[in-house]
Amino acid sequence: MSVFKQFTTNDIVITPFNVNKEFSFLNSEVSSSNVGIEYYLGVKPSNNIFVSSSNIPTGIVNIENTTGVYHCIKQLYYSNYLSSSLGDLVTTRSFIPGADKEGDRYVGRTNGPRFENYLQTNLSQSRYFPTGSNAKLSVISIPTKLYGNNIVPTTFTFYHESSDGGIHNITDDGEGNLLSSSLIIGQIFYAHGIAVFTTGGLENIFTSSTSAVTASTISYQSSYNIFESQYKCVIRENEFGYSQNSSLLSGSLDDQYYDFATGSIFTPYVTTIGLYNDNQDLLMVAKLSQPIPLSNNTDTTFIVGFDKT
Numbered sequence: 001m002s003v004f005k006q007f008t009t010n011d012i013v014i015t016p017f018n019v020n021k022e023f024s025f026l027n028s029e030v031s032s033s034n035v036g037i038e039y040y041l042g043v044k045p046s047n048n049i050f051v052s053s054s055n056i057p058t059g060i061v062n063i064e065n066t067t068g069v070y071h072c073i074k075q076l077y078y079s080n081y082l083s084s085s086l087g088d089l090v091t092t093r094s095f096i097p098g099a100d101k102e103g104d105r106y107v108g109r110t111n112g113p114r115f116e117n118y119l120q121t122n123l124s125q126s127r128y129f130p131t132g133s134n135a136k137l138s139v140i141s142i143p144t145k146l147y148g149n150n151i152v153p154t155t156f157t158f159y160h161e162s163s164d165g166g167i168h169n170i171t172d173d174g175e176g177n178l179l180s181s182s183l184i185i186g187q188i189f190y191a192h193g194i195a196v197f198t199t200g201g202l203e204n205i206f207t208s209s210t211s212a213v214t215a216s217t218i219s220y221q222s223s224y225n226i227f228e229s230q231y232k233c234v235i236r237e238n239e240f241g242y243s244q245n246s247s248l249l250s251g252s253l254d255d256q257y258y259d260f261a262t263g264s265i266f267t268p269y270v271t272t273i274g275l276y277n278d279n280q281d282l283l284m285v286a287k288l289s290q291p292i293p294l295s296n297n298t299d300t301t302f303i304v305g306f307d308k309t
Contacts, residue, residue, distance in 0.1 A: 042070035120176025148224030
C-alpha cells in the first residue's frame with residue numbers, strides 16, 4: 001500500500017557542518033594525474049616588466065612563466081606590503097573648510113592601499129616581499145578538489161631533504177605564517193590553497209620542479225561543508241489506519257480480509273518511506289530495519305536524514 005502526504009517547511013531542516021580530511025603526499029605522488037599540486041618559481045625581471053626573455057617555464061603539469069608567477073603573487077597577496085613588512089601606511093587627505101564651497105580645499109596625498117590582500121588573521125601580520133632585481137619567490141599551489149573550502153590552520157607541513165643533506169621542515173602557525181623553526185619565511189592562504197615562500201631559502205629547490213617533487217612531503221587537512229537534510233514524516237493518530245495490502249486478503253473467502261485485519265487493535269505497518277518531488281517522481285527511498293506499526297493513540301514520527309554536498 002502506498003499513501004502520500006505533503007511536507008511543510010516546518011517538516012524540513014537543513015543543517016550545515018564541516019568535515020575534515022587529512023592528505024599526505026610523498027615525493028613523486030604529488031605529480032600523479034589525480035593530484036595536481038604544482039610547484040612554481042617566481043622571478044622578478046631586472047627591468048620589472050614582462051618580456052619574452054623572462055618567460056622561463058615553471059610548474060609540473062600546468063606550466064606558467066616565472067615572471068607571471070611573481071607579479072600575480074605580488075598583486076594578490078603583497079600589494080599593500082611593498083614599503084613595510086607591517087603594511088604600507090594609508091595616506092589620507094585633510095579637509096580645510098573655506099568661507100563657502102568654492103573655498104573648501106583638500107591637502108595631502110590620496111593614494112593608499114587599494115587591494116584586498118587576504119589577511120589570514122585579525123592580528124598584525126608581518127609580510128616580507130622581495131622587490132630587488134631578479135628577486136625570487138617559491139609557490140606551492142594545491143587544487144580546490146584537494147582542500148575543499150580551505151586548508152585547516154596549523155595542519156600544513158612541507159618537508160624537503162636535499163641531496164647535500166640540507167633539511168627544510170616548514171609548518172604554519174595558524175595565523176597565516178609559514179615557519180622554519182621560529183623564523184617566518186612566507187605566508188599560507190588557507191582559503192586559496194596557496195603557500196608562498198618569500199625569503200629565498202627554497203628558491204634552489206623550486207628552480208627545478210623535479211627536485212622538489214622527488215624529495216619532498218606535503219601534508220595538511222582539508223575542510224569541506226556538508227549539508228545534512230532531515231525530513232520529519234508525521235502520521236497523526238487518525239491517519240492511515242486502513243491497509244490495502246493484498247496480503248491481508250483471503251483468496252478462499254472471495255478476497256475478504258482476514259479476521260485479524262478487521263479487529264480494532266490492528267494497524268498498518270510501515271516498511272518503506274519514499275521522498276517525491278512535486279511531479280511525484282521518486283527521488284529516494286528509506287528502508288526501515290523492521291516493520292513499524294502505526295499507533296491509534298499517538299502520532300508516529302519518522303525522521304529521514306541524508307547528507308549532500
